[in-house]
Structure formats: structure tokens, C-alpha cells
Amino acid sequence: MAYKITSQCISCHLCKSVCPTGAIKETNGNHWIDSELCNNCVGSIHTVPQCKAGCPTVHGCVKQPGDYWEGWFANYNRVLAKLTNKQDYWERWRNTYSQKFSEQLQKQQPQGAV
Numbered sequence: 001m002a003y004k005i006t007s008q009c010i011s012c013h014l015c016k017s018v019c020p021t022g023a024i025k026e027t028n029g030n031h032w033i034d035s036e037l038c039n040n041c042v043g044s045i046h047t048v049p050q051c052k053a054g055c056p057t058v059h060g061c062v063k064q065p066g067d068y069w070e071g072w073f074a075n076y077n078r079v080l081a082k083l084t085n086k087q088d089y090w091e092r093w094r095n096t097y098s099q100k101f102s103e104q105l106q107k108q109q110p111q112g113a114v
Helices: 014-018 050-054 068-108
Strands: 003-005 024-027 030-033 061-063
Touching (some): 003 030, 014 024, 014 050, 050 061
Antiparallel strands (some): 003 061, 024 030
8 A cells, every 4th residue: 555544634535535446444533554455547538546646634544654764855845845845934024014013004104203
């Protein structure tokens, strides 16, 4: 089995409805992939695994690494990408906040004052 359902799953049941082999099971509200039934959509009309393609959370269904180091680097790259995006987020937030704050200050200044 090359895919697994993570804790980011929101239980929308989309993956369950699109799985051509019925490999996605639910136990106590948690979804999981039955390795006996899953064939990663190989040999079907689909070019990508449908659990991954249909997941609205992007990381609800992820590729399970073949070995320890492959998993370690995949996790490292995913976390690094999140940190990079957060940096951009805070920079955009600061720029927007500074601009709005500047506009508010200009509105409060009297028209004749320099």
C-alpha cells in the first residue's frame, strides 16, 4: 500500500465514494485504507490514486514512504514549505497592516496641518 489517511482527514467521505476497489474503510469515525484491497488505482481507468485526487484537505490522504529516510525527507520538505509560506504570510500581513494604519493616521490628521 502506498497511501494512508492522516489525522488531517475531515471525514467528508469523498475518498470512500471515489475508491474503485472499496479499500477505504471507516472504524469509529476514522478512515483507513485496507491494504488487501488497495491497488493504488493501478490497472484502472484512473491515472492517479483517487483517494489522493479527491481529498479536499490536500494532506488528508498522503503517499506512504517506502523507507525511513524517504519519509523523513518528505516530512522535512513539507514542514519547510509550511514555514516558508508562513513567513510570506506574516510579511504580507505586516505590509497590509502598515498600509491600513498609515491610511487611518492620514484621515485623523487635520487638513491644514503639515
